[in-house]
Amino acid sequence: MDKKAFAEQIKLEVLLCFSAYSLSHAFSRFYRPMLDRLGLTYPQFVVMMVLWENGKITMKALTDLVMLESNTLTPLLKKLEAAGLVHRTRNRDDERVLDIEITEAGLALKADGQLAAVDLALASGEDLDGVIEMQQRMAKMRDSVREKLETA
Amino acid sequence: MDKKAFAEQIKLEVLLCFSAYSLSHAFSRFYRPMLDRLGLTYPQFVVMMVLWENGKITMKALTDLVMLESNTLTPLLKKLEAAGLVHRTRNRDDERVLDIEITEAGLALKADGQLAAVDLALASGEDLDGVIEMQQRMAKMRDSVREKLETA
DNA sequence: GACGATTAAATCGCATGCGATTGAATTTGG
């Protein structure tokens, strides 16, 4: 079958990208009740995961870890700051750099937040080995796609 | 190790949900140049995939297929209508129902759109068997998560 | 047939994502 004939038969439900897209939304909807109790949205939770682990980080390093850019993270971090969970300060040595540091109130959420992360991780319907394998393969696929985008 | 001790060690990079989240964004960013040439965003492309296959569909059926709600799809469909790719009409038999039908201009994008879908499907770094397996497992996981959300 | 319950879509508000641009600080090359 040539590419055109194959293309005519392709359907949304078999597309890899749509499975990833709809899976990501499904997780986000599933997590909402638990994250609501923490007062966090899912992207805010992702940022807090980084801060619970690292305590302090620059904007640049954060963009690399969460794979989002400053145009997304700046408003999000301002909301976290308004909620009292982080401090945002300019770096003394290089004024271009923004330092982000978790506050006492942010640290106070750590235990509950990390417990939530575990509960959520176990809610996928896969067994533990399956969860680990799928997580690794999706991460590998993501890195492969990102690699291709860079070298394009 | 108890749950609390396990939770303290958990990191963003090993979370299943974050792999799905970052994979979905990676696909979206990777696809953008090709979708730009079609004049579509990724969610618009998803809707057009359904319409290229079905020609005509109700809003209700569309929300089930793409797993998004009318509050997301109404503005998106109005943009597609403004671009001349779809018609939106009220159903004669039941005025609550919105019928969505692809136009000639929308059909004219079908061949290019479906070819794009094939190119994109092959860009993940997995071989064909791996693509199919991952697609199926992600879809199964998504359905499992959605099932749990419903019964919660 | 009436009327409360249900269903479908739209509307509103808020929080992302991200391309494009801007502005400020630093680095680099001559």
Next chain:
DNA sequence: CCAAATTCAATCGCATGCGATTTAATCGTC
């Protein structure tokens, strides 16, 4: 040393997602 290039974060505009609510139409039960 200094101007151009680079880097970093912020800003702006637009397009999602989605919870909550509203509006309109239909259904179900008496």
